[in-house]
Amino acid sequence: xxxxxxxxxxxxxxxxxxxxxxxxxxxxxxxxxxxxxxxxxxxxxxxxxxxxxxxxxxxxxxxxxxxxxxxxxxxxxxxxxxxxxxxx
Amino acid sequence: xxxxxxxxxxxxxxxxxxxxxxxxxxxxxxxxxxxxxxxxxxxxxxxxxxxxxxxxxxxxxxxxxxxxxxxxxxxxxxxxxxxxxxxxxxxxxxxxxxxxxxxxxxxxxxxxxxxxxxxxxxxxxxxxxxxxxxxxxxxxxxxxxxxxxxxxxxxxxxxxxxxxxxxxxxxxxxxxxxxxxxxxxxxxxxxxxxxxxxxxxxxxxxxxxxxxxxxxxxxxxxxxxxxxxxxxxxxxxxxxxxxxxxxxxxxxxxxxxxxxxxxxxxxxxxxxxxxxxxxxxxxxxxxxxxxxxxxxxxxxxxxxxxxxxxxxxxxxxxxxxxxxxxxxxxxxxxxxxxxxxxxxxxxxxxxxxxxxxxxxxxxxxxxxxxxxxxxxxxxxxxxxxxxxxxxxxxxxxxxxxxxxxxxxxxxxxxxxxxxxxxxxxxxxxxxxxxxxxxxxxxxxxxxxxxxxxxxxxxxxxxxxxxxxxxxxxxxxxxxxxxxxxxxxxxxxxxxxxxxxxxxxxxxxxxxxxxxxxxxxx
Numbered sequence: 318x319x320x321x322x323x324x325x326x327x328x329x330x331x332x333x334x335x336x337x338x339x340x341x342x343x344x345x346x347x348x349x350x351x352x353x354x355x356x357x358x359x360x361x362x363x364x365x366x367x368x369x370x371x372x373x374x375x376x377x378x379x380x381x382x383x384x385x386x387x388x389x390x391x392x393x394x395x396x397x398x399x400x401x402x403x404x405x
Numbered sequence: 406x407x408x409x410x411x412x413x414x415x416x417x418x419x420x421x422x423x424x425x426x427x428x429x430x431x432x433x434x435x436x437x438x439x440x441x442x443x444x445x446x447x448x449x450x451x452x453x454x455x456x457x458x459x460x461x462x463x464x465x466x467x468x469x470x471x472x473x474x475x476x477x478x479x480x481x482x483x484x485x486x487x488x489x490x491x492x493x494x495x496x497x498x499x500x501x502x503x504x505x506x507x508x509x510x511x512x513x514x515x516x517x518x519x520x521x522x523x524x525x526x527x528x529x530x531x532x533x534x535x536x537x538x539x540x541x542x543x544x545x546x547x548x549x550x551x552x553x554x555x556x557x558x559x560x561x562x563x564x565x566x567x568x569x570x571x572x573x574x575x576x577x578x579x580x581x582x583x584x585x586x587x588x589x590x591x592x593x594x595x596x597x598x599x600x601x602x603x604x605x606x607x608x609x610x611x612x613x614x615x616x617x618x619x620x621x622x623x624x625x626x627x628x629x630x631x632x633x634x635x636x637x638x639x640x641x642x643x644x645x646x647x648x649x650x651x652x653x654x655x656x657x658x659x660x661x662x663x664x665x666x667x668x669x670x671x672x673x674x675x676x677x678x679x680x681x682x683x684x685x686x687x688x689x690x691x692x693x694x695x696x697x698x699x700x701x702x703x704x705x706x707x708x709x710x711x712x713x714x715x716x717x718x719x720x721x722x723x724x725x726x727x728x729x730x731x732x733x734x735x736x737x738x739x740x741x742x743x744x745x746x747x748x749x750x751x752x753x754x755x756x757x758x759x760x761x762x763x764x765x766x767x768x769x770x771x772x773x774x775x776x777x778x779x780x781x782x783x784x785x786x787x788x789x790x791x792x793x794x795x796x797x798x799x800x801x802x803x804x805x806x807x808x809x810x811x812x813x814x815x816x817x818x819x820x821x822x823x824x825x826x827x828x829x830x831x832x833x834x835x836x837x838x839x840x841x842x843x844x845x846x847x848x849x850x851x852x853x854x855x856x857x858x859x860x861x862x863x864x865x866x867x868x869x870x871x872x873x874x875x876x877x878x879x880x881x882x883x884x885x886x887x888x889x890x891x892x893x894x895x896x897x898x899x900x901x902x903x904x905x906x907x908x909x910x911x912x913x914x915x916x917x918x919x920x921x922x923x924x925x926x
Binding site for chain 2: 331332334335338339341342343346347349350351352353354355356358359360361362363364365366367368369371372373375376379385386387388389391392393396399400402403404
């Protein structure tokens, strides 16, 4: 195939926290609550760690299946585990 | 071969020391003996390597005789092992470098009459040769490079051709992808023109091959035909997904012709749109564009199905094959059938039993669509099945008023998706492996769920503390419960690891001059 369906790693990752996005999401779901300034950043940190764990788990799944590409079912299985862990 | 020799080298050093300590050969295998020969100093003359080669292989035709000869040679060399030990490491370095050369020299020796099966003895030859030829290895570099001409010359010729054909193929795919839209509008008549339009390039042929399969599936009411077409179309969407994104909205505009062509358009247009839909941001505008044009040619329910598809997508209950969903839901809309909800309720029952019910339909074209529609109830993941089943009844009732819901969900989708996209990119960065685009969508869904859980937990924690504002302590408690913050790893450590400096300064209280702490506590 000339066109690849996988995502390459060459994009730059921006380190900024999408504070407005997080605040808006929180406001949409819980309009009666307020989010503090610093806790905004901690929410972003939490998301980063969640994504990090998810990525590690799906990479493990993909390597176990001896795939060079992370596929949907790898992510799915990883998500079940990690979401269960992150219940709190 | 060379790697094995290097490993032998590493082992032989130990064995040599061992042997020296022992004073006699422990393992009298040919391999160990030959390794010792490799390490010991050259005994034979340096000047005439060939003379060494020939007398060495000739007595070693028989294994036993060879062993004796090697042993004999070793016994001769044993008393000189100690003085040659200092030379051995020095020999090893050139030996390692020249192992490949040794191989070629060995091959020379082989050509001179050694049987191939007796490789260790070939090592012996090589070793004896090396022992004699250690000093000559520097000189035969040039002749040995000449002796391996085939290996040096092969790669460049191949690569030049590959790149050229590849570029040609790239150009021709762009050419080939444009005409198929026209070719499928009037399938029968334009077949000969297709062959004229498209060059004899490999990429155009699979598309050509698929267009006749589309036509064949229509007249014959066979499930397998429908299946093949779906798969072929599915494959085509995969292969031409990003390319056709641009031509996707254009294609539905072209496919405004009669019904037979409509079906073909459905077959192609919807996979394209579905690939658009399942792709990156801008879901809504594409769907709207397709919806407006679809209404012009199909029944009213079609656009509603797309809108519902959009809402369903927002509900984050997409199963593993969103492309088929969009195709199927649009097919449903064309039917205006409510029976689609029944297979949705039964999650997981496969396509074939559903399709067996389908052939009783009147025309082949609706049956084709229905067959694809019945692929809709794919086995969704367990947490999302509940959402899926809850959503379809809502979408059913909402199907009746057309178009009113389109502006509603739109502002929610775009910035929300871009925010999730940010984290999805971080996912692909952390994973350090190539990923499918479908898996990125899955990641976005998981993130959505995660945000829900997060907000709920924070609400509970804040309420537990009697507050209505979520404070950093709540977050710390959350992370502690998640297992991220432990007694060994504190929150500050995590902040330092993962956040950039500006945020660190905001989060971690630091003492400044004048007895001031920032941020103030």
